[in-house]
Amino acid sequence: MSIIGAVDIGGTKISVAMVSPEGELLAKAEGPTAPERGFDDGMARIRAMLEETAAQAGGSFAGLGIGCTGRHDVLNGSLGDVGAFLPGWDGAPIARLLSEAFGVTAVLENDCDAAALGEVAWGAGRGAQKFIYITVSTGIGGGLVFDGQLYRGVGGAHPEIGHHVIDPGGEKCFCGAHGCWESFASGPAMARWWQARYPEPWDAGQICRAAAAGDERAKEAVEREARYLGIGLANLITLYAPDCIALGGGVMRSLDLFLPTIRSVIQQQAGLVPHHKVRLVPARYGTEAVLMGAAKAWMLRYGQKGIA
Ligand SMILES: [Zn+2]
Secondary structure (H helix, E strand, C coil): CCEEEEEEECEEEEEEEECCCCCCCEEEHHHHHHHHHCHHHHHHHHHHHHHHCCCCCCCCCCCEEEEECCCCCCCCECCCCCCCCCCCCCCCCCHHHHHHHHEEEEEEEEEHHHHHHHHHHHHHCCCCCEEEEEEECCCEEEEEECCCCECCCCHHCCCCHCCCCCCCCCCEECCEEEEEHHHHHHHHHHHHHHCCCCCCCCCCCHHHHHHHHCCCHHHHHHHHHHHHHHHHHHHHHHCCCCCCCECCCCCCCHHHHHHHHHHHHHHCCCCCCCHHHHHEEEECCCHHHHHHHHHHHHHHHHHHHHCC
16 A cells, blocks of 8 residues: 655644545644744654654655645645745745655645545545535635546636625725625634624634523624625535535534524525535544645545556
8 A cells, every 4th residue: 555645734833644545544743833943944844754654654655745825836836925924935846845855746735725635535525526625714715626626727826715705895805805705704703703892802612612502692793603604605606506515624613503594694695506405514624634635636646656
């Protein structure tokens, strides 16, 4: 059996894993991103974690998938403009560097695109032909996999689902628009709405727990969040009529609280497409979504040569 190495580079931590071709997580390691220690130091830690997990999984790996938050030149395997959270890493040819270090082929994907590939291969989207993965946490991101192919825009661009406009009267976003989906429905958006009204400095998770325990104010916050989640999802359903949407990310751990309102908004707003056929499901993978998908991304690009 040939195993695949996987790397997930996020703003706060870096995770590394070994994944089997059947989608089994064989070994995992993680550490802080610590971008202040510089790119070379980060790469040395990634290499060490790959060696460590490969040893745990029984030896070497056949290829390497890398998922990283941000917008990258995925066709060349180079990081994009990541300076805001990984200063000094901008433009780094990370796939080539790791490929040379280990003598294997390597691919780079946006982290949400990778997670989408993992969920459709082995997770909540298994069997779906028109699949959309959405993650709701500090922002909203997503990936689209249609007929087994990851959807890419011009030049391989990652489409920014979290930045479609819900209400142009909304607040200005760093993307240039006003009233993006994530500015209404991300975890921090939920917390901002709450903290503008109530003294408790609660985050989205605390609000959801209070709502589940019966707090009426928190239930109102949940209702508002569900309505905005529903509007965005209804837009996606109208645009793409997918057969399955999987919902991941920290805020979606409380999906059950949001689901009745999400469903009623979709029913109200997506009337031209068969919205009742769309499966809305919780994502299977939590913190391991990007690792699983990074491994799958490598299998899709190099699998026939590497592990078939
Ligand atoms: Zn935006």
